[in-house]
Amino acid sequence: MLLSGIKGAWRIAQTTSVLAKNGFDWLRGDRPPTPKLLRETFEDLGATYIKLGQFIASSPTLFPEDYVEEFQACLDQTEPLPYSYIESVLQKELRQPLDQVFSEIDPNALASASIAQVHAAKLVTGEDVVIKVQKPGVEHVIHTDLNFIHLAMKILETITPHLEMASLSEIVEEIQKSMMDECDFLKEAQNIESFQRFLDETQNNLVVVPKVYHQATSRRVLTMERLYGVSMTDLDAIKRYSENPELTLRIAMNTWFASLHQCDIFHADVHAGNLMVLRDGRVGFIDFGIVGRLTPGTWDALNDFGEALIAGDYETMANAMVVVGITKQKVDTVKLANDLEKFIKRVDGLQSVSYLDITETENDINKLMTDFVRMAKRHGIQFPRQFGLLIKQLLYFDRYRHVMAIDLVAEDYMSFLN
Structure with missing residues (x-):
């Protein structure tokens, strides 16, 4: 004390x-x-x-x-801590000699952020893994x-x-x-396994998440299967692993959309570093530190929004936005519908950025998200954060569609919801 x-x-x-x-x-x-x-x-x-x-x-x-x-x-990128500090956390958390768990640990970090550092390793049973270790203190x-x-x-x-x-x-x-x-890696492990149960229940063997190794996991240490693949924005590399990049993207989108109403959580950070095409052609979802959860009301509004999008009924889309948002004033849905139509046409008209420029893609997504929120605020609507997370993931997928030059129409997006 x-x-x-x-x-x-x-x-x-x-x-x-x-x-x-x-x-x-x-x-x-x-x-x-x-x-x-x-x-x-x-x-x-x-x-x-x-x-x-x-x-x-x-x-x-x-x-x-x-x-x-x-x-x-x-x-959130920091200089890696010396491995001796990371080793001290591993020893304290796993409460057993490390050589009884890992046959080798690479002392050079794969990544280092403010909260955790990631190292490649191999279990004594032979599996390649990554260890996410919370930094001391x-x-x-x-x-x-x-x-x-x-x-x-x-x-x-x-x-x-x-x-x-x-x-x-x-x-x-x-x-x-x-x-x-x-900060609670046990919760992240639960998120991963919740998504895995969803994949099992839907008999989806085209998408994978990392296996969690509980014998080497604690609140401050998360040991996961190491997945090998390439970013969803690297089209040339994707073509080496997938004969049909368009189908690969559709599989990723189908899975994510289905998780909105068939899984306890949805992945709320599907940027290019967290969505991979693996060497065997499957899609890998990684990093479940940030997830979202939809209330029934939000899900119903999303369905209404999608159906209205198919019909080109921007006023119904505007009404769905009013339902899911927080507003203290009467919203002119006709004016909101006009602004919505302009925004959606702008998104549809975007040209693909360099598929290697992840930073530019991220900046574009953030700008679109900010513009969407600004448009809603002009009409007196404020969205809960969960809905904001949801919209941002939709914009990520739309960008992947542009990168791969895939011509999806409204019906395609709606089919993902059903």
């Missing part, structure tokens, strides 16, 4: 120091725009605030456009920092007096849940 208190006090001192330094810089005349100042401060503060920044970047339904755009630059830092989240939101609300978003308490609650879920 005493040690925990000392660590908490030290973290508070670190946070205060960063805030003071940035405050003094501001007083001395170094005054970047407020969103940039906040983003740079968050990056200086470390893991918790980087995740908070990413939450802002991925939540145009909750935060102002200039903050959402600025926090797209909030990178991160959980305690996040737990301490969460006490500051409410204050951070208060500051954000103060410096942006006309902030249009859901109630502060609801945002803080969602941020806390999102962050704590990402």
Whole structure:
């Protein structure tokens, strides 16, 4: 208890120091725009605030456009920790000699982010795996920092007096849940296995998720099957593994759409790094740290939206948006329908970007998402974050369609829902 208190006090001192330094810089005349100042401060503060920044970047339904755009630059890439630190976590978490679990572990990290580091390894039983290891001390830092989240939101609300978003308490609650879920690798393992059950129940053997190895998994360590493949945006590489790239994309889309109403969760981060075409031609979904859940009302509205899209009935689409959104005023659905028609035609008219330029693709998706939310707000509609996550995944799939030059029509999208 005493040690925990000392660590908490030290973290508070670190946070205060960063805030003071940035405050003094501001007083001395170094005054970047407020969103940039906040983003740079968050990056200086470390893991918790980087995740908070990413939450802002991925939540145009909750935060102002200039903050959402600025926090797209909030990178969660850090210098890898020496393997000795990672090894200490593995030994503490797995509670057995590591050579009884792994025949080898690559000391060089495959990836390193604010919360976790990933290493390639091989089990003693011969399987190739990846180990996602939470960095030492991160959980305690996040737990301490969460006490500051409410204050951070208060500051954000103060410096942006006309902030249009859901109630502060609801945002803080969602941020806390999102962050704590990402720190609990047992929950991520449950998400993976929930999706696997969905694949089994639908007899879908064309899509795979990594197998979780529970004997080498804990709250802070996640050991998974290593899947070998290429990004869904690398068309040349896909052609090496799939004779029919169009069919491969349709399989991925069919599976994801079916999960919306046949699985407890849906994958809420299908960017190019998390959707793979494997060497045997199957589709691999990886990284289930961020998932969404649809309420029955949202699902019904999505069905109405899809049926209206087929019919070109933009007014019914507008009514579906009103149902799923939060509004305190009467919405002119005729005007909203006109704006919807313009937006959808704009999306349909997009040209494919370079299929190797993942960053550009991500930026385009974020821009479209921001424009969609801005359009809804002009009509007094605010969407819950889950619906925002859903729309963003739809935009990802639409971009993959452009990359592969596949001419899907409205009926194709609706068939995925049924």
